[in-house]
Amino acid sequence: MVEQFVGNWTLASSENFDEYMKAIGVGFxxxxxxxxxxxxxxxxxxxxxxxxxxxxxxxxxxxxxxKLNEEFxxxxxxxxxxxxxxTLDNGKLVQLQAWEGKKTTLEREIQDGKLTAVVEPGTIKxxxxxxxxxxxxxxxxx
Numbered sequence: 295m296v297e298q299f300v301g302n303w304t305l306a307s308s309e310n311f312d313e314y315m316k317a318i319g320v321g322f323x324x325x326x327x328x329x330x331x332x333x334x335x336x337x338x339x340x341x342x343x344x345x346x347x348x349x350x351x352x353x354x355x356x357x358x359x360x361k362l363n364e365e366f367x368x369x370x371x372x373x374x375x376x377x378x379x380x381t382l383d384n385g386k387l388v389q390l391q392a393w394e395g396k397k398t399t400l401e402r403e404i405q406d407g408k409l410t411a412v413v414e415p416g417t418i419k420x421x422x423x424x425x426x427x428x429x430x431x432x433x434x435x436x
Contacts, residue, residue, distance in 0.1 A: 295382055295385070296339055296345060296362065296382060296387065297339065298385075298404050299337045299387055299402065299404065299409065300337050300338055300339060301336075301337060301409075302334065302335075302336050303334070303335040303336075303337070303409045304332065304333075304334050304335075305331075305332045305333050305334075305335075306408065312325055314413055314415055315372070317415040318372075318374070318396065318398060318415050320372045324372050327353050330353075331351040331352070331353055332351065333349045333350060333351045334349070334350045334351075335347065335348070335349050335350075335409070336348040336350070343361055343362070344359055344360070344361055345359065345360055345361070345362070345380070346358070346359050347359075347360075349371065354371055356369075356370070356371045358378070360378070360380055362380055362381060362382060363379065363380075363381055364379070365377055365378065365379045366378055366379075368391065370391070374391075374393050375393060376391040376392060376393040376398075377391070377392050377393070378390065378391050378392075383401075385403055385404075386401045386402065386403040387401070387402040387403070388400070388401050388402075389401075389402070396415075398413060398414065398415045399413070399414050400412070400413045400414075
């Protein structure tokens with residue numbers, strides 16, 4: 295089911311990203327760069343079920359590799375060290391990040407041919423919403 299997320303995606307729109315970054319403690323300079331970034335997101339999966347998620351911007355490239363339902367340590371683009379778990383829930387790819395007593399949930403799903411993402415930082419009820427346009431398919435193997 296994760297195969298529906300495989301591909302090359304480019305950010306098309308974003309709402310409330312600055313508020314989200316403030317809520318998780320990202321500093322002013324990093325927020326400014328984050329607000330200007332238009333990431334390209336490349337998602338692939340290999341034959342053993344390892345998923346790769348690579349985010350590329352003019353400022354920074356980050357990549358994580360993981361298996362569903364297995365917790366791992368992630369270093370986020372803003373430098374946080376989180377314990378992260380990905381699951382599939384009703385067609386959504388759900389990412390839970392936990393660090394220093396805080397939590398963020400990110401739900402990705404495919405809607406009308408776009409990859410949408412909703413990020414909720416803990417108790418903040420103004421989620422960051424973004425949509426990624428699908429550029430071109432890539433091979434599902436790394």
